[in-house]
Amino acid sequence: MSVLSRLTSLPPLSQEGNQVKIQHAGSAALAAGLFAAVAGTAQAHGAVEFPIARQLQCLNDGGFWWPADGSGVPNAACRAAFQRSGNYPFTQYHEVAALTQDYRNPLAVRRQVPDGALCSAGDAKKAGLDAVSSAWHKTPITLENGKFRMLLLATAPHNPSYVEIYLSRPGYSAARSALRWDDLDLIHQASAPMPETIGGKKYYVYDVPVPAGRRGDAVVYTRWQREDPAGEGFYNCSDVTFEGGGTVPTFPWHEWGYFLGQGFAPKAGETVQFRVLGPSLSGKELVTESIAVTPDNAASHRWALELGARLNGIHGEQVRVGVRHGDDIHLDTRNVQANQVFLKDKDSSVSMSILSDDVPPVKPEPPVTPPGDYPKWPAGIGQYQSGDIVEGVDGKLWQCKPFPHGAWCNINAWAYTPGGKDVPPAEDQRAWRLAE
Structure with missing residues (x-):
């Protein structure tokens, strides 16, 4: 036509x-x-x-x-x-x-x-x-x-x-x-x-x-x-x-869908739960993460960026959140709506729900370290918060930056490695800064 x-x-x-x-x-x-x-x-x-x-x-x-x-x-x-x-x-x-x-x-x-x-x-x-x-x-x-x-x-x-x-x-x-x-x-x-x-x-x-x-x-x-x-x-x-085509697939991930569905808008005081369910009829949970929506992160879906960074850092072997660029997946912090969910197992599925405010999120215990003694990165990855200090791969002390940069402190990748030689020089691309 x-x-x-x-x-x-x-x-x-x-x-x-x-x-x-x-x-x-x-x-x-x-x-x-x-x-x-x-x-x-x-x-x-x-x-x-x-x-x-x-x-x-x-x-x-x-x-x-x-x-x-x-x-x-x-x-x-x-x-x-x-x-x-x-x-x-x-x-x-x-x-x-x-x-x-x-x-x-x-x-x-x-x-x-x-x-x-x-x-x-x-x-x-x-x-x-x-x-x-x-x-x-x-x-x-x-x-x-x-x-x-x-x-x-x-x-x-x-x-x-x-x-x-x-x-x-x-x-x-x-x-x-x-x-x-x-x-x-x-x-x-x-x-x-x-x-x-x-x-x-x-x-x-x-x-x-x-x-x-x-x-x-x-x-x-x-x-x-x-x-x-x-x-x-x-x-x-x-x-x-x-993008796409070719007879031999090289991209090891399977697109499941958009991370933030249209109309999905939790309010401060509620909790968002993200799950990856296995392919079996029993629906075994492979990944479970929750995040509390607070007055600080409710605006502009900041909670979604924090949750996406946590999933990439803790469960990056099974699920990734972001936008595909070639064979890489990067969390888009400008347009949260553009981020998709990628699964390692094409037969798995994703469930993201809003829990009532009387169901508190489960928070992992932070790594226990003696005073003046800091974990050597990446020990404790997945539990770092803004302000935490670690010993970087260069032997120096690095501090997790405030949000939004600190959202990437739990990602085990070259661009976010404290003290790594390949960390981008642009200050706004770093998750870590030298501790004062």
Whole structure:
């Protein structure tokens, strides 16, 4: 089915009655209505954060304030966009938008956002986002049951609204041509749900199905359309790489599903219990971990990050929580919703539940050490808390940092080894710091 025919299958415009009144009103009323509609466009803004849209990735990369010629922009595609349009597309990352009053009419949409200008929403001042380049940052995506989870950052949410999510057809290459409507297939459309608060920001969250067999590079094209007289729609290009394929699997983990289910929101005073159940009919518990939700960690799902770090550190041989990058799995501390659960045994299952506040979590006893004597890392791993001191592999004393960095003190991996030679130099990547 073509994009055009799929667009026309959308449900009827809910504001049709209001449009009829505007069309038959006098010129003064019409002008006033249009002014109010345009003025209302400041009430909704947003951009796709995962998989990250071009303008947001370029904004995060930075380097466009100096030198003036853009030579400081690290990514070649973002540099080409800057040299064409300046920093305007980046600083206005949440306003890549077009006004189409007849927004249910696909021909009207195409007139406002024509072929070759889809990534800029037809805005000549943002045309750099349509640059033809092989260097656009590509978000790696591993499908879970044929789907991926999209996070649309709504800096100013608007309901009612809806999304249309498209995928470039096999054979399209962003290195050869700018995106056209005929390069796209509509793969998902839905009314906007109530936005979720993640990390203090508002998101629309969608689980997007992908046609079977898709592998390699593609462009995910998102249209977030307000349902109001102004007809403001937001258009985002997200460059992606669908991972997978090959005849010999090398990745030793099996994706079970997303770690934090939609609507799973425990309150302070409650306890979250995470279990991995074995494949037998008896449902033997292979992993059991609980975490108390407190006023300190309830906000922004911080409890989920703490629980994920604990699972990775204590039970990392059986379960991992994070985002896959090649053959590695890393806990994503920015977008907790992006983290998935990976199991070593494909026939096992996961259960995560909220216990009543009268069931206290089971806390392991901390390692007992004489005064002035500290455990030699990794002895006692899985029980470290912020402020604990250990003897690192270099013989020096190291102290577990405060949250969120301290959440990784229980991970036995090269990047989190106190005193290890491979610990990243960036201070924000360390779980440990030299004890004072």
